[in-house]
Amino acid sequence: MTTLSEVARLAGVTSATVSNVLRQRGKVGEQTRQRVLEAVAQLGYRPHLTARALAEGRAPTLALVVSSIANPFYPEFALAAERAARERGRFLIVCNTNDDPDTGRAYLDQIAGTLSDGVLIMNANLPMDELKKTERRGAPVVLCMWEKPDAPPELPCIAVDFYAAGATAAQHLLGLGHRHIGALVGSKKSGIHAERYRGFVEACAAAGVKHTLQSARYIGDTVEAGYQATIALLREEPQLTAIFASNDLPALGAMNAIADLGMNVPRDISVIGITDIQWARVSRPALTTVAVPTEEAARMSIDLLLALIEGRSPSPVMRVTATPQLVQRASTAAPRKRKA
Amino acid sequence: MTTLSEVARLAGVTSATVSNVLRQRGKVGEQTRQRVLEAVAQLGYRPHLTARALAEGRAPTLALVVSSIANPFYPEFALAAERAARERGRFLIVCNTNDDPDTGRAYLDQIAGTLSDGVLIMNANLPMDELKKTERRGAPVVLCMWEKPDAPPELPCIAVDFYAAGATAAQHLLGLGHRHIGALVGSKKSGIHAERYRGFVEACAAAGVKHTLQSARYIGDTVEAGYQATIALLREEPQLTAIFASNDLPALGAMNAIADLGMNVPRDISVIGITDIQWARVSRPALTTVAVPTEEAARMSIDLLLALIEGRSPSPVMRVTATPQLVQRASTAAPRKRKA
DNA sequence: ATGAAAGCGCTAACAT
DNA sequence: ATGTTAGCGCTTTCAT
Secondary structure (H helix, E strand, C coil), rough: CCCCHHHHHHHCCHHHHHHHHHCCCCCHHHHHHHHHHHHHHHHHCCHHHHHHHHHHHCCCCEEEEEECCCCCHHHHHHHHHHHHHHHHEEEEEECCCCCCCCHHHHHHHEEEECCCEEEECCCCCCCCCHHHHHHHHCCCCEEEEEECCCCCCCCEEECCCCHHHHHHHHHHHHHCCCEEEEEECCCCCCCCCCHHHHHHHHHHHHHCCCCHHHEEEECCHHHHHHHHHHHHHHHHHCCCCCEECCCHHHHHHHHHHHHHHHCCCCCCEEEEEEECHHHHHHHHCCCEEEEHHHHHHHHHHHHHHHHHCCCCCCCCCCCCCCCCCEEEECCCCCCCCCCC | CCCHHHHHHHHHHCCCHHHHHCCCCCCCCCHHHHHHHHHHHHHHHCCCCHHHHHHHHHCCCCEEEECCCCCHHHHHHHHHHCCCCCCCCCEEEEEEEEHHHHHHHHHHHHHHHCCCCCCCEEEECCCHHHHHHHHHHHHHEEEECCCCCCCCCCEEEEEECCHHHHHHHHHHHHHHHHHHHHEEEEECCCCCCCCHHHHHHHHHHHHCCCHHHHHHHCCCCCCCHHHHHHHHHHHHCCCCEEEEEHHHHHHHHHHHHHHHHHCCCCCCCEEEECCCCCCCCCCCCCCCCCCCCCCHHHHHHHHHHHHCCCCCCCCCCCCCCCCEEEECCCCCCCCCCCCC
């Protein structure tokens, strides 16, 4: 490992000068500058990022805490965040908690402020006070995907209007002529998908279509749960002509269930999801969904975190991404006339 | 930020003692130990990982260089590697190159040895000498998924017997009675999927079935490429009853193409892939594929890298994972009798 | 058993 | 324009 002083010695200057040359700071004579640059090249010198971080009092890394690998959306987001971080000159440490709060806590305790300058939180199933504690200790925290723009948390966040997403999904189905729509809510009643469902319900009501809780199922956010719930739902509510899922995964499960029931999507039943994960493009039929601006959310999260770190932003701020947009594919169509 | 010396002051000792207590090193009297522990708790002290890394001369992080986000296998592997790293007490920095060698080079130059103790390479499209250079500078490098167990590279690697994977896929199809099998090779002729194809071809030959290049297509490793190639292939070679794809993505594309051609998988055409990405379980029909031991490969990669870092292993070593195993799902079946 | 002190590789005043 | 010096927070001999 070549160090600064080795370069300095070779160039016949002191390490401070080398540092100045490398960081284009302070005044350095053109001649010495050249000599230093040569020495750097000759020795293949590369700054020791850890040492620099310690001296500067700031780390070159950011951390992203994600809850799980099971949902393919998280990796998609993680890679997007990594790219955004890199564009801002930072490295990204990925912290996968597998939905275990203890693991998340351990991560926060270990790296926030000691290895990473700040932390991105992606639905990590961590209690608010844990996060606020981290922030109080000096490491800014950003919630990457807050679901309620009208109820900001006490922490900086990037919000996505999921209420609108749910409403958009409902309007699409309603516009197609559906009047009996089942709902798959991929979380507990008070969980993070609640807003989406609320948007859906209220859009139905606004169109004069009453959606009853009977046609809704609170389930896990997985393909399998969507599958099972759909089987049960269609048995109990055979008049349904469409299914709204609060997320793409259960939507995909619904499509499989419908196929296995011997029916056709979208001819017999339409299906719509929310998010637009990569799978949505590949499924057959391709899934109609309301796309969340993933890239934008990742970029905004990184930018907000950096602003916080650099003291360019007050702490509890909320920034809202573009509104989720309908992506019409092949899983939705007008309901077909059914015999009563 | 509480520092060691603050804790020391509160406990009425020196920072060396605190350090000893925390790292269970050296001799410390039980009484002072207690006092130190109390001070640590009271102040909420957490070791500054960056400072520790500098002092110890070893970083708590490992880096993973991945080529792309487009293939969902990479994120799956990345999260698996992260988990394995964490189990070994290390943090994982993800470096996504988007398949750009320059980006990869930049990553290596910046963090190898200066922020991360070692580097994992996942098909990062980087030239060997670049990697060897990194290694020479003192940062161990491990190739996470080497395709040829019988031709070890000059770098430490975890090998997966993809030749066997190709052969297994072929044998499955052959066993079902297929005699006319098309092949989708998701890389250039000399690319990383070449071994898989070789395994496939030789297994066919061993069974007395000759597979000609006419029924093969070298394509990109994507769903779309698999789709297009399948359309073309089936038009030119209508006698085909099965399609072998060197990867799940093209296999999925093939299934979609066959469906769009008005045929049924597996009744009219069988499809098999390699890898067993998550999508394979969700597609309809569910994809029969030859599963690569992803978790194991990730774990072995991390372990090998750590062994290298700690000097517990000679440098050019190859470790081979368990052999890929057939996962039979619904996309393969016996060929149906066709009229000549 | 505990303390003093040097140093990891770098940055950033402050001198000269 | 360049050098000197004092850290950053921690670990680790080496004394005591």
